[in-house]
């Protein structure tokens with residue numbers, strides 16, 4: 465049976481992988497790794513209490529790589545993906561890397577080279593590809609109902625994104641910026657809808673306009689505000705106070721490495737944005753617009769796609785797609801039913817795909833590494849564009865022929 469380990473058992477690693485894998489009978493979860501060993505111990509204890517399964521724990525992924533394991537799931541902060549993925553493949557194991565592949569194009573290309581040299585498989589965690597609305601849109605596009613796609617716009621409204629400003633995600637050096645960390649999902653979906661057309665140039669604007677000290681929603685004279693919600697004297701009045709309830713982030717666990725995910729999102733230092741726009745132009749002339757906002761009270765994704773034969777609007781929170789054929793007065797509405805589990809059932813669908821790929825290689829088409837690289841290139845170009853105030857050509861970052869060879 466395929467043996468799997470999870471490296472990085474924080475929110476994503478535990479809930480998205482370790483926990484569901486511990487309940488499978490067609491693969492075997494064997495180990496958990498976290499630089500905060502106490503977090504790995506808590507995760508292992510939760511699994512043992514609920515399922516009876518005993519897994520080994522390590523504080524250093526290099527110890528894991530000396531053991532018998534077939535697939536290593538990497539759910540550590542984004543800037544560590546490249547090192548862990550490359551070391552895993554060099555140790556002769558397959559690897560699953562949660563999105564984004566890495567925080568910059570250069571690291572992506574190093575991963576790509578290592579994959580080619582070692583011949584190992586690398587699976588990429590783009591769960592939005594397994595979202596039922598996104599998949600149905602892809603089927604509609606493939607049916608030709610919209611003709612040739614000319615424009616796509618997408619908005620990612622994510623209330624939970626404000627918590628990035630309490631954690632490592634808010635620093636460019638750790639996440640590659642939010643166009644990379646979060647936008648890579650949306651950019652990947654739009655690349656997919658355009659059948660991986662080559663993105664040529666990117667223009668972006670972004671900033672921190674709300675999650676900053678002047679916008680604190682509470683004011684109290686003679687009270688000490690922040691720097692962490694747990695010690696903040698106005699926490700009971702603050703609508704954005706973090707309530708960290710997970711045992712994975714208990715006081716005892718957090719004390720080990722002083723990683724408390726409750727830094728005040730208004731006072732925290734940050735060098736990425738809370739709202740931003742990116743526009744991309746592709747080789748075939750297609751144009752794409754991506755908007756992300758992390759202080760809105762709404763959480764959904766919206767897509768509008770316009771082709772030569774029709775127009776499509778979709779809202780992921782409403783599970784709804786409407787197609788307006790061109791030159792006709794009627795419209796076609798799709799109302800979809802979601803499955804259970806994380807990200808509206810997409811995580812469970814992705815895990816099924818991963819496991820069937822492991823147990824029956826070739827049966828399931830997973831997102832390729834080349835596709836993963838493409839979204840990082842666009843995100844890096846967007847970051848460059850917004851910082852330098854100019855349109856950035858993707859060829860400044862990558863020779864696309866490298867991926868074609």
Ligand SMILES: NC(=O)c1ccc[n+]([C@@H]2O[C@H](COP(=O)([O-])OP(=O)(O)OC[C@H]3O[C@@H](n4cnc5c(N)ncnc54)[C@H](O)[C@@H]3O)[C@@H](O)[C@H]2O)c1
Pocket residue numbers: 471472473474475476477497498499500503523525538539540541542544562563564589590591645807
């Ligand atoms: N696909 C999705 O929808 C989705 C959603 C959330 C997060 N993610 C991705 O999952 C990853 C983790 O995000 P998170 O929110 O769970 O972060 P987190 O901070 O909650 O957890 C990260 C864990 O990794 C551990 N860690 C850090 N460096 C390590 C190393 N070198 N070796 C082993 N462990 C290490 C930390 O101690 C922590 O426990 C990120 O890459 C993020 O982009 C993906």
